[in-house]
Amino acid sequence: MPIAIDQAFPPTPSFTEKDIPDLTGKVAIVTGSSSGVGFQSATILYSKNATVYLAARSSDKAAKAITAIKNSAECAGSLGTLKFLSLDLSDLGSIKASAQEVLRQETRLDILIHNAGVMRPPAGSKTNLGHDLEMGTNCLGPFTFNNLLLPLLKNTVASAPKDSVRVVWLSSVIAHGVVRGGFVFDDRTGTPAVLKDPMENYMQSKVGNVFLASEMARRMGEYGILSLSVNPGLMKTELQRHAAPVVSTIMGLVFKPPRYGAYSELFAALSPQITASQNGAFIIPWGRLGSIPPQIKRALLSKYEGGAGVAERFWDWCEKETAPYRCVKRGLQCVYIINPAPPPRNAPSRSTKHLQLRIRQLEELVNSLRNTEDKSPRVDLESESQHDLPEDAIASSLGKIHVGEAGMSYVSGAHWMALQDSIADLKDCLETEFSVNQPSRTSDAPALLIGLCPLNDKDGILELIPQKNVTDRLVSRFFNSMEPGVVILHAPTFQEEYNRFWGNQHDASLTWLSLLFSIMNLAIFSFRTEGELTSSMSNLEEREDEFRLQAAYCLIRDNYTKPSKYTIEALLLYGQTEYVRSPDAQYELWVVFGVAMRLAMRVGLHRDGSRYPGLSSFEVEMRRRIWSLMSQLDSLFSFQMGLPRMIHKGLSDTKLPRNLLDSDFNEQTTTLPPSRPDTDFTAVSYLIAKGRIASVFGLIADHVNSTLPGSYQDTVQLDRQLNEAYAAVPSNLQFRGVDQSVTELPVIIIGRYNLDILYQKARCVLHRNYLHDGRSDTRGQIGDGDVYSKEELFSTLYTSRQIWSKYKDNSVEALQAWRAITVMLQKLDSSTATTTQTTDSHHISSKGKQDADVEMQFTSPQIGLESSLYSPPPANLPDFGNSMSSMTRVPEDFMMDSNIWDFSSNIDWLQWDAENAKFFDMTGSRAAMVSFTSTLLAVTTVVGALAFPTQVGPRSENEIEARSTPNQQGQSGGYFYQFWSEGGGDVTYTNGAGGEYSVTWQNVDDFTAGKGWQQATGRAITFSGTFNPGTNGYLAVYTWSGIGETYILENFGSYNPGSGGTLIGSLSSDGGTYDVYRVYRSATYVQYWSIRREKRTSGTVTTSNHYNWYNAHGLPFNPSTNATYQIVSTEGFGSSGSATITVGESSPSASSFNSTASTTNTAITTMTGTLQRLRHWGYCSGVS
Helix, strand or coil: CHHHHHHHCCCCCCCCHHHCCCCCCCEEEEECCCCHHHHHHHHHHHHCCCEEEEEECCHHHHHHHHHHHHHCHHHCCCCCEEEEEECCCCCHHHHHHHHHHHHHHCCCCCEEEECCCCCCCCCCCECCCCCEHHHHHHHHHHHHHHHHCHHHHHHHHCCCCCCCCEEEEECCHHHHHCCHHHCCEECCCCEECCCCCHHHHHHHHHHHHHHHHHHHHHHHHHHCCEEEEECCCCECCHHHCCCCHHHHHHHHHHCECHHHHHHHHHHHHHCCCCCHHHCCCEEECCCEEECCCHHHHHHHCCHHHCCCCHHHHHHHHHHHHHHHHCCCHHHCCCCCCCCCCCCCCCCCCCCHHHHHHHHHHHHHHHHHHHHHHHHCCCCCCCCCHHHCCCHHHHHCCCCEEEEECCEEEEECCCCCCHHHHHHHHHHCCCCCCCCCCCCCCCCCCCHHHHCCCCCCCHHHHHCCCCCHHHHHHHHHHHHCCCCHHHHHCCHHHHHHHHHHHHHCHHHCCHHHHHHHHHHHHHHHHHHHHCCCCCHHHHHHHHHHHHHHHHHHHHHHHCCCCCCCCCHHHHHHHHHHHHHCCCCCCCHHHHHHHHHHHHHHHHCCCCCCHHHCCCCCHHHHHHHHHHHHHHHHHHHHHHHHHCCCCCCCCCCCCCCCCCCCCHHHCCCCCCCCCCCCCCCCCCHHHHHHHHHHHHHHHHHHHHHHHCCCCCCHHHHHHHHHHHHHHHHCCCHHHCCCCHHHCCCCCHHHHHHHHHHHHHHHHHHHHHHHHHCCHHHCCCCCCCCHHHCCCHHHHHHHHHHHHHHHHHHCCCCHHHHHHHHHHHHHHHHHCHHHCCCCCCCCCCCCCCCCCCCCCCEEEEEECCCCEEEEEECCCCCCCCCCHHHHHCCCCCCHHHHHHHHHHCCCCCCCHHHHHHHHCCCCCCCCCCCCCCCCCHHHHHHHHHCCCCCCCCCCCCCCHHHCCCCCCCCEEEEECCEEEEEEEECCCEEEEEECCCCEEEEEEEEEEEEEEEEEECCCCCCEEEEEEEEECCCCEEEEEEEEECCEEEEEEEEECCCCHHHHCEEEEEEEECCEEEEEEEEECCCCCEEEEEEECCCCCCEEEEHHHHHHHHHHCCCCCCHHHHCCEEEEEEEEEEEEEEEEEEEEECCCCCCCHHHHCCCCCCCCEEEEECCCCCCCCCCCCCCC
């Protein structure tokens, strides 16, 4: 109790009104300021010429307080302002009006002191909304008022001295007497408990003030706002008005006058001793930095920081409770819908009659469509246009956007969740999920994304590494495992670094330590999943998660956003530690991978290292390995998430790595040895083989996810590429049965299966959009010998269901797959649903003996439907033992899902995978995904939609659809012209004689237009004319290509586009100085801007001076060889203006179009843009 004693009997105040400077122009709000400490703080602030709001419930008391302050001697001659603000913190509904009054009158708020509160009211006192009066008045009310004023506080930071915008939360010395971790939540309701002891209840509310101050500092510190909690000291105020008479008398004898408490408050609000480094601090009487008791300190720390996370939980509770009362946008009242508690598992659906009706309607619709289809005339098989997808079909395949209270998310039409839109009416009735025994996780989100880490120094981090003999075993396990990350580390080099580490641990970088922690985590995972953790290693299982967190913390501490040696490798291995945490895919991991991908591009991994002499042969080869793995992950992971991939064709020229063992080269290698034969199995040979297939898979994903209509010829071409990639797989990795692989290494067998699964998956994704057309069109089908038989397909389905069943209790994805296949089998064998089939001694009647292996009962009393499905599995079905006993017994409520496959023929089968997610977690904590492989292949034929051949026949060249260019371009007056526009507004472009053109624009979103040449070279280009750019217009020599743009900017409006980029340097050319900026419009699309300091509307531009300078300073493309055109361009972005420009060339090059001038060079071509075209790569404005 020494801390409490120190605060109860503090030394003489060291910070008083004498230490406070003039506050003219400052605005302060003090709640509860009509008396007590708040009154004293308001008096001192006003005496220093501040504008002070006295926020209080009673207008009469406030008026008396204002009069008393103004009449006080210390305030004589004050130039400040006193204002009354009606504020009742116990009434959340009224607080918004109070905040709006401040927002209406003020443009700044420098100091906000949450001084008001209540102590020990009569037992059972509640706010008008039913909250405990102390918790509501002391915490929820101030929290609401504070958040409503946050915009004003943030706005003040820009014009206020650093660290001067502050929020003060009044706590108490009594908070030091708390027990039970500093705070008590009611486990039943998840709300702060109302404690029986009135003093404990008051303590809890005062700890809540400390929590709010600390959490605000953590969440708002980046905006420059300081948040502090204060124990004002022991004073006699109206706060104790509910205390017993005897207690009140004792307080009067011991407690200090309120002025002393004001010193504590104002020290927090104004003392220059407090800076951002003390944000969140606890201030003690009479103005000192104090310490926090251990039980509260642990509660303040999040779980990621090794704490209890209680403060974070309390803040979140306050946000939830006050949400309906904190909206001030446009003065509209927000209505918040609180989600009801989920019904019990055995509860009937909320609308069983509606569900039954919808199912019947769907069944009638399916039967009607089937009958219509049977009676329809045969399709003309000579017509090939049916293979192309019409635009309306494409529109229905563009995916799904989920909008919810937690946010918005998108999945493509090829993703398995998108199909839910086709059964939207049923989805609301089918939300019930089986319970899945997910393993407990310390945190749902990857630690890297949270961005918080403990304040350990390097010594503390090194102490977490096990003894060398243990670490040796873990490292060895990793490098001898089948983990994909092994290939991106050169084992001999890592061994040397590992040896040096044990010689001098402090020399190791934090990024290298992150690698080591990830390696140990993955090794423990390997031991654990294989059941090989011995008793001597049992304690390591408990440290698995700790090693993962440390891998993230080391990356954060080493500022991974500025890549250094091993940063990309460490990010990938860390991502793998997150990946293995859950049996289901994680959306958050895709975000982590996206970070790694962009940093990889930042260090140029997408460009082949052989182009750069500064890289050694060793570095070139290892970069290829890393990029090859990342390219594969990008295609597969992005598709799994239902989102576009990040690497597109043409954006990378990095070659595949060579098939080399790690022992074939090292850091001293000057020339790489030739690649080993493909049949020499190495970890890299598998990477190469998979890379070829994954590359085509990425193109397939682009094709099926495209928002533009595609032709069947594109599908045929991709099918051909896929087959070629699979045929190129080395013979030792070609698929063969297990019985033909008994002498093979397990890693080779697994590799074969993985490659074949990827190949089959790619085929299914590519062709499934044509499932329905295949019913009536035999084109592309070949002999029966190349088509899977019905028996084979049924066997595949049963096998798949059994495999998924083994994992469905621990995986949402496996559960959904099992459910979908079960329903599929019911539909495919519906003719046997209510009959007896017993043609094999292995099978029995569904009405006879109980054989759980082959009987499935579907009963749904909620909707009045009953059926029994008997689906005999093939006789040669693999034996799964007793595990089958429970996997085919379907829960009663599952029958509702059996109708999900009754679709009309116009359903987009691109969205096959969609149904298997019943709902999407809008927080991103789980995006359940199932990738069917053999199952898809089986059902493709079973449903009769398409007899899926092993090869697809070629189509006529006439099937290739012409694609219009997004630009209007051509020849005029002997010059190439280009005109492009996008968005709203009006723009008119006119071609004049020779090199002249004119353009006017009004409120245009974006356009570019001009004349020049279709080949970019080192010309001496002349230009002259008039140019009115408005606020944002450019006159420039401009080149464009698919990988970058260049601007030699001669004139522009008030906005300088270089402000959005990085200044590279400057060059002198054509009588002026140009500042050169580099602007990244994406991770790979770059702009180079030469911006002339002296604006002009006429002159000569020697482009070779600029292009040579760009190439010497790292421009990743050459305009002379890559650019699609070179024009003197006028561009407008979000502006209005006009220009008339004449283009010429002082020394025409051979590539100039002047040599092929048209005889109609005087013709005038006028084009008025509707501004709705597609934009080429990147923006041309300074705002991304």
